[in-house]
Amino acid sequence: MTIVFILLLAFLLAALWLRIDFLRGKKLHKQKYEKKDYPIRYADLSFFTEGKMLFSDLFEEILRAKQHVHLICYIVREDSIGHHFFSLLKSKAKEGVEVRLLLDWVGSNRLNPTIIRELKEAGVHFSFCQVPRLPYLFYSLQVRNHKKICVIDGRVGYLGGFNIGDEYIGGDPKLSPWRDYHLKMTGEGVTDLQAEFLQDWQNATGEDLQTDPNYQWPDESRGKCRHQFFSTEGIGLEENYQKLLRMAEKKIVIGTPYFIPSERLMTELLGALARNVEITIIVPQTADHSLVREASYQYFRRLLKQGANILQFQHGFYHSKIILIDDKVCDIGTANFDKRSLFLNHEMNCYVYDPSCIDALKKELDKDIRSSFPVSKKLLDKPGFSLKLKETCARLISNFL
Incomplete structure (x- = not known):
């Protein structure tokens, strides 16, 4: 009976701690939160609903990169398409293209440290984001960067639901075929995707690149599709x-x-x-x-x-x-x-x-x-x-x- 009481008390104390951790962490987050207001933009948009077509297009655009490749991913798998992705990034970095890869810690924390080391040795700027931290460990563990953004040379941007892995191109029989929506854009709207990446990069690494002229979009670029981004x-x-x-x-x-x-x-x-x-x-x-x-x-x-x-x-x-x-x-x-x-x-x-x-x-x-x-x-x-x-x-x- 004593053991049962101790276990019950431990459970209640743990539950209380988790609740306090979560509520106080959320309160602090709200106090620090600054709303972003992106303006109405015009860009040329195209859409992908199949992973093979998306990755073929995305990897081709990365191959054409001359200046920089900026990526935020929630999940990157260690499988055939994941290794292809990593090889491509390493190759571009060795060419002298600036490559920055930001991965959510929860979504991609199983990534082999050897892969991370090889990326860095090749010149890829790598970081995890939303890494759980004290004092509100439980709350920070729940808050994840779920964005999937890619910006190439400030001229092409991608945003949508596809992560990077074989399951997204039919590699998992239970979940195949995978149906999703992902957009590609060229035009002035890309500047907001760039700004979003640079803000998240600063939050994760402390490196402020937001005023760097290399990442500012030329004013004359304008597409046909009226749209607006919302970041939350x-x-x-x-x-x-x-x-x-x-x-x-x-x-x-x-x-x-x-x-x-x-x-x-x-x-x-x-x-x-x-x-x-x-x-x-x-x-x-x-x-x-x-x-x-x-x-x-x-x-x-x-x-x-x-x-x-x-x-x-x-x-x-x-x-x-x-x-x-x-x-x-x-x-x-x-x-x-x-x-x-x-x-x-x-x-x-x-x-x-x-x-x-x-x-x-x-x-x-x-x-x-x-x-x-x-x-x-x-x-x-x-x-x-x-x-x-x-x-x-x-x-x-x-x-x-």
């Missing part, structure tokens, strides 16, 4: 999404691998349904992480009851992060429609306003819808004991999934 740090994304959902007059389409909204966003979605806005939500049939699918079911029940369309993507794994409002605004970027992206992760999204660009994205979304089937109401209406248990566990830890 577990603060601001919920407000952005609220504003976006309130704009809807006819329809909302949300594509996301994880649907775990805040209560405020649920209120906005239910309010949109009440004013006869058609809502379609696309999620994967197959889950890539434990409990994320079960965490969404409580929200699906409420939305289905009010007339929303909930679809499960059948043709591989659905990792898209996209929101379409009335065919007038399309949000594409790195943020999922879940609490981790809303309240913890560092994310970057792009609002696209140009009709021709939106038409291209809409065609891809229509493919997603044709490759999806309605979620099983029988599964949701009459969950068995196992599902109920999973849903309960998911609800308790939904902020961290």
Whole structure:
């Protein structure tokens, strides 16, 4: 009995410590947070939904680099495409091209130290970001840089959902084919991707390159597609999404691998349904992480009851992060429609306003819808004991999934 009491007391003390750590860490983060306001820009945009096509294009652009290659990645795997990626960066660095690689510590901390050493020896500037630190160790462990950004010579930029690894080109049979959205841009909008990288690089390394004239975009560069970037740090994304959902007059389409909204966003979605806005939500049939699918079911029940369309993507794994409002605004970027992206992760999204660009994205979304089937109401209406248990566990830890 004494041992049980001691174990229980230890558990309660640990839980209390984690809660204090998290709340105080979050409070300090809010105090230091400075909102970034990027202006309306014009650039030429193209989109990728298949990993092989994206990496072929990205690696070709890196090969053409003359001055610098700046990359933020959440996950880089030690597999065939990962080794190809590392070899390419080392080769460019040896040519005299400035290469800077910033990896999230949680997403890529399993990277072999030998690979890191070889990158540095070749001249690649390497750093981890969002490394857990005292005094708020638990909170800092949860806050991750989830961005995937690449800027080449200040002329080409990439942003989207693809990480770097074989699973993103069909290497994992369970998750193949991998469906995602990633944009490529040329034009004045690239300057904001550059600014975002340089800010994150300074945060991680202390090296301030933000006023270096080598990284300033020429004023005469301008593309056709009207767009705007939004950068968030577990603060601001919920407000952005609220504003976006309130704009809807006819329809909302949300594509996301994880649907775990805040209560405020649920209120906005239910309010949109009440004013006869058609809502379609696309999620994967197959889950890539434990409990994320079960965490969404409580929200699906409420939305289905009010007339929303909930679809499960059948043709591989659905990792898209996209929101379409009335065919007038399309949000594409790195943020999922879940609490981790809303309240913890560092994310970057792009609002696209140009009709021709939106038409291209809409065609891809229509493919997603044709490759999806309605979620099983029988599964949701009459969950068995196992599902109920999973849903309960998911609800308790939904902020961290």
